[in-house]
Amino acid sequence: MKTLLVLLGPTGVGKTDLSIGIAKAFGTEIISCDSRQIYKEMRIGTAVPSPGQLAAVRHHFIQTISVHDYYNSWQFEVQALERIRELFQEKEVVLMTGGSMLYIDAVCKGIDDIPTISPELRTGLMEVYEREGLESIRQMLKELDPVFYGQVDLNNGKRVLHAVEVCCMAGVPYSSLRKNTPKDRGFRIVRIGLNREREELYARIDRRVDQMMEEGLLEEVRSVLPYRHLNSLNTVGYKELFDYFEGKTDYAEAVRLIKRNSRRYARKQLSWFRRDDDIRWFHPDDYEGIVEAIRLMKIG
Numbered sequence: 001m002k003t004l005l006v007l008l009g010p011t012g013v014g015k016t017d018l019s020i021g022i023a024k025a026f027g028t029e030i031i032s033c034d035s036r037q038i039y040k041e042m043r044i045g046t047a048v049p050s051p052g053q054l055a056a057v058r059h060h061f062i063q064t065i066s067v068h069d070y071y072n073s074w075q076f077e078v079q080a081l082e083r084i085r086e087l088f089q090e091k092e093v094v095l096m097t098g099g100s101m102l103y104i105d106a107v108c109k110g111i112d113d114i115p116t117i118s119p120e121l122r123t124g125l126m127e128v129y130e131r132e133g134l135e136s137i138r139q140m141l142k143e144l145d146p147v148f149y150g151q152v153d154l155n156n157g158k159r160v161l162h163a164v165e166v167c168c169m170a171g172v173p174y175s176s177l178r179k180n181t182p183k184d185r186g187f188r189i190v191r192i193g194l195n196r197e198r199e200e201l202y203a204r205i206d207r208r209v210d211q212m213m214e215e216g217l218l219e220e221v222r223s224v225l226p227y228r229h230l231n232s233l234n235t236v237g238y239k240e241l242f243d244y245f246e247g248k249t250d251y252a253e254a255v256r257l258i259k260r261n262s263r264r265y266a267r268k269q270l271s272w273f274r275r276d277d278d279i280r281w282f283h284p285d286d287y288e289g290i291v292e293a294i295r296l297m298k299i300g
Contacts, residue, residue, distance in 0.1 A: 001187070001188050002088045002092060002093075002094075002187040002188065003092065003093050003094075003187065003188045003189075003190055003297075003299045004084060004093075004094050004095075004096060004107075004108075004185075004187055004188070004189045004190070005022070005026070005093060005094070005095045005096070005190050005192065005294065005299070006033075006095075006096050006097070006104060006107075006108060006189060006190065006191045006192065007019050007022065007095060007096070007097040007192050007194065008097070008098065008099060008104055008191060008192070008193055008194070008273060008279070009099060009193055009194030009195060009269070009273075009284070010099060010195065010201065010265075010266035010267075010269040010270050010273075011047075011099055011205065011262055011265055011266050011269065012201060012204045012205040012208050012262065012266065013099075013194045013195060013196055013201060013204070013266075013284055014194065014196075014204070014284035014285075015097050015098070015099065015194060015284070016047070016049050016053060016097075017053075017284075018194065018284050018287060018290070019057075019095060019097040020049075020053055020056050020057050021287055022095055022287075022290065022291065022294070023057040023095045024056070024057060025291050026093045026095070026294070026299070027091065027093075028087070028091050028093045028094055028095050029057060029058040029059070029060065029087055029091070029094065029095070030057055030058070030059045030060065030095050030096070030097060031060050031061060031080055031083060031084060031094060031095070031096040031097075031107075032059055032060060032061045032062050032096075032097065032098055033061070033076070033080070033096050033097065033098035033099075033100050033103040033104050033107065034046065034061075034062075034098040034099065034100055034103070035071075035073075035076075035100040035102070035103055036100075036232070036235055037061075037062055037063065037098075038061050038062065038063065038064055038065055038071065039063065039065060039066065039067045039232055040063045040064070040065065040066055040067075041066065041067050041220075041223065041224050042067065042220070042224075042232075042233075042235070042238070043063065043220065044212050044215050044216055044217045044220045045212060045217050045220060045221065045235070045237040045238055046235075046237075047208065047212070048062060048063060049062065060080075060083050061076070061079075061080065061083075067224060067227060067230050067232040067233055068227070068230065068232075069232075070122075071232070073100075073102040073103050073105075073106040073111060074106065074111050074114060076103050076106055076107070077106035077107055077110065077111050080096070080103075080106075080107050081107060081185070084096075084107075084187075088187065092299075093299055099269050101269060101272040101273070108182075108185075108189050108191070109182040109183065110182060110183030110185075112177050112178050114166055114170075114177055115166065115169045115170050116169075117165045117166070117169050118169065121165060121168055121169055122165060125137070125161060125164060125165055125168070126161070128140075129157070129161055134155075134157045134160065137157070137160050137161055137164055138154055138160055140164050141160055141163055141164050141167070144164060144167035144168070144173060144174075145163060145167050145173035145174050145175050147173060147175040148163050148173065148174050148175040148178075151175070158231065158234070188299075190280075190294070190297060190299065191276065191278055191279040191280070192279070192280055192282060192290060192293075192294070193273055193279040193280065193281040193282070194281075194282060194283070194284045195270065195281055195282075195283070196283060196284065201266060202263050202266075205259060205262045205263055205266060206259045208262075209237070209255065209258050209259045209262060210255075212237065213255060217237065217241070218241060221237075221238050221241040221242065221245070222245065224238070225242065225245055228242045236258060236261045236262050236265055237258050237262070240254045240255075240257045240258045240261065241254055241258075280293065
């Protein structure tokens with residue numbers, strides 16, 4: 001049976017090296033489900049695989065669009081499924097790896113049929129957001145969809161704004177469109193989760209931030225500074241350095257905040273993934289155990 005292997009885990013856990021080894025073991029290619037590695041201008045700060053790693057196994061959805069391009073999890077669902085099915089024409093197994101929770105759920109479970117938001121509506125609501133602040137958008141959501149207002153993280157401006165967009169575009173509450181019913185994909189999905197002891201994971205995250213700074217993250221962020229208002233750049237590692245360039249913090253504090261916020265993001269990822277009882281968890285160093293577990297499922 002055609003099988004999609006999903007290798008997931010928090011930032012900095014060690015997915016990249018392991019995914020290449022597994023892809024080679026099963027003679028397949030890699031679908032990246034990282035919502036930021038897809039942008040051409042964000043190489044260092046998103047830990048894009050090295051040229052050698054990209055050459056070792058063919059990757060898809062790595063640095064394929066610009067930060068100026070609007071892109072969301074629904075588009076990824078459509079495009080990734082199309083690519084996966086193309087690969088299944090020649091391969092029994094396809095490997096998808098990354099840590100973007102919504103992108104993983106989009107492919108594995110599907111996104112409800114949400115209407116496409118018109119550019120005019122998106123621009124208009126964004127202008128309200130920038131002019132009047134998040135509280136104004138919250139109040140709009142409270143009036144349009146009190147059910148979702150009571151469920152959403154009201155400090156997550158992106159999600160609140162998206163819900164208002166959908167309400168306005170569809171003419172019905174966003175909550176009425178959210179069925180949360182997994183879609184049948186027609187192929188088997190096996191989820192492998194990677195994790196480490198907290199102290200080990202946090203130490204790796206801190207070292208990776210230091211390495212990014214050594215590789216030139218500061219200059220990478222400087223190159224996109226004129227576009228800092230774009231949603232694609234509302235990302236850990238970039239927004240902290242935007243504040244540094246704007247004189248809101250000093251360099252040492254900016255680096256400290258990148259480390260802190262990366263650790264917080266890792267905790268958020270793990271909390272999200274732990275809701276799924278179908279994920280089998282391994283230490284990233286247990287390559288042989290992971291491959292053996294996959295083979296015991298009669299995959300590949």
